[in-house]
Amino acid sequence: MTTAIVIGAGFGGLALAIRLQTAGIATTLVEARDKPGGRAYVWHDHGHVFDAGPTVITDPDALKELWDGAGQDMSRDVTLVPVSPFYRLIWDGGKVFDYVNDGEQLEAQIARFNPDDLEGYRRFKDYAEAVYQEGYVKLGTVPFLKLGQMMRAAPALMRLQAYKSVHAKVAEFIKDPYLRQAFSYHTLLVGGNPFSTSAIYALIHALERRGGVWFAKGGTNQLVAGMVALFERLGGTVLLNAKVAKVQTEDGRATGIRLADGRQLDADMVASNGDVMHNYRDLLGHTRRGRTKAAILGKQRWSMSLFVLHFGLKEKPEGLAHHTILFGPRYKELVNEIFRGPNLAEDFSLYLHSPSVTDPDMAPPGMSTHYVLAPVPHLGRAQIDWTKEGPAYADRILQSLEERLIPNLRANLTTTHIFAPSDFATELNAHHGSAFSVEPILAQSAWFRPHNRDRSIRNFYLVGAGTHPGAGIPGVVGSAKATAQVMLSDAGVPA
Numbered sequence: 001m002t003t004a005i006v007i008g009a010g011f012g013g014l015a016l017a018i019r020l021q022t023a024g025i026a027t028t029l030v031e032a033r034d035k036p037g038g039r040a041y042v043w044h045d046h047g048h049v050f051d052a053g054p055t056v057i058t059d060p061d062a063l064k065e066l067w068d069g070a071g072q073d074m075s076r077d078v079t080l081v082p083v084s085p086f087y088r089l090i091w092d093g094g095k096v097f098d099y100v101n102d103g104e105q106l107e108a109q110i111a112r113f114n115p116d117d118l119e120g121y122r123r124f125k126d127y128a129e130a131v132y133q134e135g136y137v138k139l140g141t142v143p144f145l146k147l148g149q150m151m152r153a154a155p156a157l158m159r160l161q162a163y164k165s166v167h168a169k170v171a172e173f174i175k176d177p178y179l180r181q182a183f184s185y186h187t188l189l190v191g192g193n194p195f196s197t198s199a200i201y202a203l204i205h206a207l208e209r210r211g212g213v214w215f216a217k218g219g220t221n222q223l224v225a226g227m228v229a230l231f232e233r234l235g236g237t238v239l240l241n242a243k244v245a246k247v248q249t250e251d252g253r254a255t256g257i258r259l260a261d262g263r264q265l266d267a268d269m270v271a272s273n274g275d276v277m278h279n280y281r282d283l284l285g286h287t288r289r290g291r292t293k294a295a296i297l298g299k300q301r302w303s304m305s306l307f308v309l310h311f312g313l314k315e316k317p318e319g320l321a322h323h324t325i326l327f328g329p330r331y332k333e334l335v336n337e338i339f340r341g342p343n344l345a346e347d348f349s350l351y352l353h354s355p356s357v358t359d360p361d362m363a364p365p366g367m368s369t370h371y372v373l374a375p376v377p378h379l380g381r382a383q384i385d386w387t388k389e390g391p392a393y394a395d396r397i398l399q400s401l402e403e404r405l406i407p408n409l410r411a412n413l414t415t416t417h418i419f420a421p422s423d424f425a426t427e428l429n430a431h432h433g434s435a436f437s438v439e440p441i442l443a444q445s446a447w448f449r450p451h452n453r454d455r456s457i458r459n460f461y462l463v464g465a466g467t468h469p470g471a472g473i474p475g476v477v478g479s480a481k482a483t484a485q486v487m488l489s490d491a492g493v494p495a
Helices: 011-022 060-069 103-113 115-138 147-159 166-173 177-182 185-190 199-211 220-233 276-283 288-297 332-340 386-404 421-428 473-491
Strands: 003-007 026-030 042-045 048-051 080-082 087-090 096-099 213-216 237-239 244-250 253-259 264-266 269-272 305-313 323-326 350-353 368-376 413-419 460-462
Touching: 003 011, 003 253, 011 026, 011 060, 011 220, 011 269, 011 473, 042 220, 042 305, 042 413, 048 220, 048 305, 048 368, 048 413, 060 220, 060 473, 096 103, 096 177, 103 115, 103 177, 115 147, 115 166, 115 199, 166 177, 166 199, 185 199, 213 220, 220 237, 244 276, 253 269, 269 473, 276 288, 305 386, 305 421, 323 386, 332 368, 350 386, 368 386, 386 413, 386 421, 413 421, 460 473
Parallel strands: 003 026, 003 269, 026 237, 087 323, 269 460
Antiparallel strands: 042 048, 080 213, 087 096, 244 253, 253 264, 305 368, 305 413, 323 350, 350 368
């Protein structure tokens, strides 16, 4: 029987391992931490359940496909609950926009901001649908291993003006500055600057409208747990507390891995869901290919990092949405400072996740669970000592939330936990503490992104945010589908 090792039990690694095991490849999933999930880790503190990472679940059909392919029912392992509004957007001056899926309600809110933008929004919606069909349906799970594949996709991408930024494309349809923000900020959720990320990412609007925005009952960690349960029922093996020190190679092929504790595991194929720089610089640093690729990656642009503050409250604030975006006084200037550094901006925009709004069991009775994050420069842009700056920055964020959204917040705190860019670097091996791997600009997308199969070590594969198509739950689950196609083809196993 063909054997495979998948390094890293994040969403990408789990989805790939499930696909391989379903196809009859004996798969071992190796995770360095004490729990599966990768960025979707979980903490339990004072009765609060804190999801560490991804909180926005879109395209549930891409997840359901994993269970369907195995002939099983997703509802056995996971309960998904719809979220409405998708997001509540609040600007510094007090304007509010509920980003909902109901077309009439959405257009009514657009009309409140600028009735002249209604027709422009409808044209933008059509454009988003077109790029969704081309960029997500047709190309989202294509493993771009050959330049010819990119060349065949190029005419459609040119026709859709993928060379323009998301914000520039939105601005062609919509004139109100607030609405331009409302329909362009989504790229930040996958590590992209709205002013430089390809307009192809406007597809997110269509993706959300088509599939909705969802929450896994019990937290994103329960989606992870459900995927682990499926994988193990299929006969897969999960190893926790198993840090990989090296990908073993011989005669230009991967032969297995060596763990930090000295154990060696052999396999016919090796795939990694780890940070792409970590893969080449550290796990393959003993090879010429590893050193060469790491040098290339070092010259690429990396996505921003995040400052994440988890907190519990001994009350349930009234009127909160599940997902809230709090824009600061600046937009373009702030975003450019985040992506270019070299300093931490004085102001910030925030994303607040309040899961107990949808699922009260995420907190003790009568209490609530939250996390708030601020996009910040990665460590390669801004050399910030977060052990010193973090507590003060956290207090500024809490003060802002208290003034703008949750009165008496600090007086009602039960617990707090900081996860800073330095933690992304040390806990997740993220290069520069980047939260979303290689930045999703056009020149670093599809064929230009690290390939799903290495071109030199032919049985070493990539999955996750650092390869095609990119970050976000749909992105990394899509990368697993693309990588599985290549691995199964290489192994001579029917997909």
